[in-house]
């Protein structure tokens with residue numbers, strides 16, 4: 001009897017824990033939280049808070065999608081990156097961003113790993129790895145930022161992309177007053193969009209990857 005009660009208690013605890021998780025997931029957007037972590041770090045270092053531009057963030061998600069889930073192509077010896085022309089030819093039209101409003105990209109972070117990371121962890125442990133990434137984070141050249149987080153269907157690998165620009169808030173990466181086009185899966189910042197970075201299946205996989213401890217992290221930071 002005691003065993004049965006104990007079992008039921010576990011069930012109840014498990015169900016309420018899952019419910020709490022679902023609750024926070026639907027109201028959260030990890031890309032917005034990543035921008036918040038980044039801006040609070042900048043302001044703590046007496047630098048300006050960057051404008052969260054939804055058009056730029058939508059381009060960041062397109063940038064991730066260009067890798068088609070190929071984590072190996074992020075950084076390292078086999079590192080690849082999309083051609084600059086992709087911004088105007090593919091990313092902008094996919095987002096509904098007007099090509100004439102594209103501004104200079106003043107820095108970018110891109111990282112990929114097999115396990116999901118919460119936004120503050122992604123910021124501190126996945127994206128910022130060395131002094132070069134700190135130089136990019138603390139550059140005075142940026143005026144605005146856009147972040148995106150994407151998991152591939154059915155789990156990892158997970159990609160994080162942050163694009164910085166020196167464009168003007170009101171006129172750069174403009175979608176002409178409408179919200180940028182949403183293309184799931186994946187989340188981007190600045191659009192008042194409720195979004196979750198990891199789906200239910202991948203949350204389960206996430207636990208197992210922690211237990212197994214098998215995670216490969218790749219990072220690519222560029223100041224341009």
Ligand SMILES: *[C@@H]1O[C@H](CO)[C@@H](O)[C@H](O)[C@H]1NC(C)=O
Pocket residue numbers: 040041044045123124125128
């Ligand atoms: C800002 O971020 C860097 C890199 O993760 C970290 O080392 C530093 O402690 C952070 N500073 C503050 C004030 O949070």
Ligand SMILES: *[C@@H]1O[C@H](CO)[C@@H](O)[C@H](O)[C@H]1NC(C)=O
Pocket residue numbers: 106135136139140141223224
């Ligand atoms: C800021 O922009 C200037 C001029 O384009 C460039 O020389 C410099 O390296 C940039 N600084 C950083 C930290 O990216």
